[in-house]
Amino acid sequence: MKITKILPVVFSLLLVSPVFAQQKNTFKPQKAVLNTISANIMDADAQYKYLAKQIKPEEFPKTFHPETGKMENSNSGWWCSGFYPGTLLELYGQNHDEALKTEADRIMGVLAKEQFNTHTHDLGFMMYCSFGTANKLQPKPEYKQILLNSAKSLSTRFNPTVGCIKSWDSKKSDFLVIIDNMMNLELLFWATRETGDSSFYKIAVTHANTTIKNHYRPGFSSYHVINYNAETGAVQEKKTAQGFANESAWARGQAWGLYGFTVMYRETKDKKYLDQANNIAKFLLNNPNLPADKIPYWDFNATNIPNALRDASAAAIMASALLELCRYTGKTDAQTYFKTGETIIKTLSLPTYKAKPETNGGFILQHSVGHFPAGTEIDVPLTYADYYFVEAMERYKGFAGK
Template sequence: MITMKRINYKIGFVLLLGLCCRPVAAQQRVDVEKDLQYCHRQVARALAGLKKDGGWDYTRMPRNILAEDLKEGRTEWNCRPATPEEWCGGFWPGVLWYDYEYGGEAYIGRQARNYTASLAYLADRDPYDHDLGFLVHCSFGNGMRIAPCASYRDVIVGTANQLAKLFNPRIGTILSWPREVEKQGWPHNTIMDNMINLEMLFWASRNGGGQNLYDIAVRHAETTMNNHFRKDGSCYHVAVYDTVSGKLIKGVTHQGYSDRSMWARGQSWAIYGYTMVYRETRDPRFLAFAQKVTDVYLKRLPERSDDWVPLWDFDDPSPSAPKDASAACVVASALLELSGYVDVEKGRQYREAAENMLSSLSRNYQSGERCVSFLLHSTGHHPAGSEIDASIIYADYYYYEALLRLRRLQQGRPVLGIG
């Protein structure tokens, strides 16, 4: 009996130790309808604030509301022109499309179309950089899904062909920042964010753009998978390649804490990107890799915490390091999709993690009456001191997307809103 008790105590200690070494998995409730109604109200507030002198300037897109804005009583979006240099230009039209999808109001639909139309010129312009997917697929792509028309298809296919011009077949990836080739001394740079732009290539390939766009997307995903990650599944922000040999030179950061750290939003792009690539290819290599890059992210969230929003970089040692709500939004949306591709138990874990993230965001990060955004406490470019502890439009975009995905799952509908 004494031996058996000692064994039981030992087993109990090991089990307890195991629980203490990973985040609590207890599911937190998400009131999806309440949160979607909140987003709907905030969109109406934002539109009212964007109306100047009796009308709207559809060529200026919401970008951020900074911490100093709130301190000084400014509650409206800071806007930037819808130029190729403004990589976030497609997120506000995307938010409007999501709001139209949710509420079905004709007024919101008109605003979505008007803001979307200001980006149509990108289909006929040589690419400034890789962000064409963010600009066009978040706007025209959602428009095509919700209110399809031939002109939207033409813009998406045309823009995909522009993006394909940045592909280097010797290396196997799309060049991210042409302007950094000379500035940083990076002969061919590819950033993790570029994974998200592949979705536009896949869509365009299926809708008249041809096999070449599909092949470029797959090759980019393969090359990135082979070169852009450490053994544990964490990613570099930037992979630098030699243009002669096509070989990887080094992995570095641009927006993370260090070359060896795990920048939260960069990892979120990897999770979202490889989930999407598996959806488009059904290649089991990409499904396995999506799980690998997800599991390291979940493992490194704070132990036994009810806040599922990460620090801006998992390796920032500062006790005052800011959070990044945008990373949690991207991951939550991705996990709701990924949960349907894996086995039942893993799928349950991923969905619970996604709901915990959304619960944390809804309980602790909503801006409420303080400003017109959905969320506070995102981090843009920390090393540059830019958009720290701010409301940023892409956080709102992926938050709305994740809530709509969860609502569809709760209703027994396809997670992507297709079919």
């Protein structure tokens, strides 16, 4: 990779962004919700200690099947491997329970080798949610090196002709990119800040720009998968893998986009990304198929609504994204986003979604949907639902100065 140093003036320009001017919005967290969050964090601490007992030393929790009472775990190469240590660390940051930090350190020792994995686009999920969280809590040179190696590995999947990072390896004529990949760009921004090497930054921006151009429909819903020609960059297919249909709005995919473009604005201060995030948010929040409790159906166009399954993971991602986006946008939208994030936290805290202690395999939330068309991870707990739920609660507490 060619090393290009970012001029200091670039960083100084980023510091005088409109984001700070827009933080005049006053948000008033409800005391009752703050109390609920405190209880949730205590319960989650106990749950994750219980969850730690359900896995073998080299395993990562994947899901739990309530109908059979069986755990399903994975190895470190599974795209969700970073969420378990990430959640442990986020909880540790809230309650300082050393047992959580000890378990996170142990499992990150198993995960560390994935820093050299060049066969996945999910290194942001895997390594930034884990080692990135650890480095925020307690910076260490070894964490930074692992993260930098991860960013380098992720960058090898970038094709400048296509203008994207490849998501899934496939036949040579395909170059598959999924909307989920927006979530892995934060790692690249971190790498540029840490090293001054603008190559990572340029890859992230190019990928995001290509995604705006090709993934989004006029109404700001997103396709799940775009298949490009690797040699020409031409779009060959627009389709789904995990959604209901090629032209449907798969709920978690819409949430990934919302979160991803919010991060893009935070990291670049480029208004086009703020506009994109706002437009995605309005597609979601104004959608006639979004239930009043703000927990979306697994696909906004599922044909059996209102009897379609809900997806707690999509809701948790939405809540976390909205509780950041509300800091950057105009007052009216900001209040809507804040209140929606608050509503999602309140709903997910109810017994319908929040599991009882030492049930649900040790996961915090119930009722997520992984890959409905494939018949896998349907109406089960998922590690990323827990991760973004905890993150959303942290962000809500931040408005109260906690």
